Amino acid sequence: MRIGVPKEIKSQENRIGLTPDSVKVLTSNGHKVFVENNGGFEAGFDNEQYKRSGAKIVDKAEDIFNDSEIIVKVKEPLSNEIKMIRENQIVFTYLHLAAGKQLTDSLVKSKSVCIAYETVTDNNGRLPLLAPMSAVAGRMSIQAGAHSLEKHQKGRGILLGGAPGVEPATVVILGGGVVGENAALIATGMKAKVYVVDKSAKRLDQLKKMFGDTIIPQESAKTDLKKIISECVLLIGGVLIPGAEAPKLVTKDMLKLMKRGSVIVDVAIDQGGCVETSKPTTHANPTYIVDDIVHYCVANMPGGVPRTSTLALNRATLPFLSELADKGYEKALTENKNFLEGLNIYKGQVTYKAVAEVFGHNYVPPKDALKNV
DSSP states (O other), X not given: OEEEEOOXXXXXXOOOSOOHHHHHHHHHXXXXXXXXXXXXXXXXXXXXXXXXXXXXXXXXXXXXXXXXXXXXXXXXXXXXXXXXXXXXXXXXXXXXXXXXXXXXHHHHHHTOEEEEGGXXXXXXXXXXXXXXXXXXXXXXXXXXXXXXXXGGGTSOOOOTTOBTTBOOOEEEEEOOSHHHHHHHHHHHHTTOEEEEEESOHHHHHHHHHHHGGGEEEEEGGXXXXXXXXXXXXEEEEOOOOTTSOOOOOBOHHHHTTSOTTOEEEEGGGGGTOSBTTOOOBOSSSOEEEETTEEEEOBTTXXXXXXXXXXXXXXXXXXXXXXHHHHHOHHHHHHHOHXXXXXXXXXXXXXXXXXXXXXXXXXXXXXXXXXTTO
């Protein structure tokens, strides 16, 4: 099968869909791989490495889209890329459609086959292709938040771990999933006082066993969210409803409870954000201020560490891509119910329920969509 890897064009996005090692696996199995010129350079992978792995280097993205049956990316296609997507072409990438009506509508019109990394599941209902980037984003959220708290970043001027004779700062993490767990890992390592809020008592028990007394678990239904928000200087939004828009847990009015110069890092911004005042930002201009509260809402946080992120992502995605290339999408999806969960758009039909509902599209179950294949 012909697999195309265009250079990412989203602002400050330096990851790439495939590493040279992944290319070697695919070409060794008889597939042809086209990589855009210098597409992996910023992630530390040069053209020669891709050539040695069997890839063909292509100068123009247009040629990659024209010549490939599968397009492998990291981030959702932007408008210039959507124009190049062909009918029946497979697009395999992060899509986050619930946060993008125009993107959804455009991909429906393209009549392509769109498989989203973030909704592929495993046998335990987890999200194996989202998890590695959630782990990176969770770890980066504390790093970014700590930096944003510095005075020259217009933050409160606080060191998370305190200092001899100075109490550590309070961090509140909303969501105890992969983002929350990894945020807690770094925050506790920095000796902050860490609250983790989640709706699942079972998950909180798991986190308590991992972290012991270094975290304060809080079941959301029994927690006075306003009270702990008023105590924190760093709020991490790590809430996720798979494939759906994130719930707005923090309202604009709640910002008034926070101390001037406190920081919000809304990792959920890819899915619309869990804070009412959140809006997407970029690595070039990562923060803005609302009611004296610094907001960090970079929509592609792992893009700031592209080498680590690309390696971690490929470790998760390559088995699925290999299955897709070896079997074709019809067989790969119908034989693997977890992979089928990744099918969000199929030849003009919306096949992911949460996306259909949020934008008023007719929902077609993916099994039904593939029945006539």
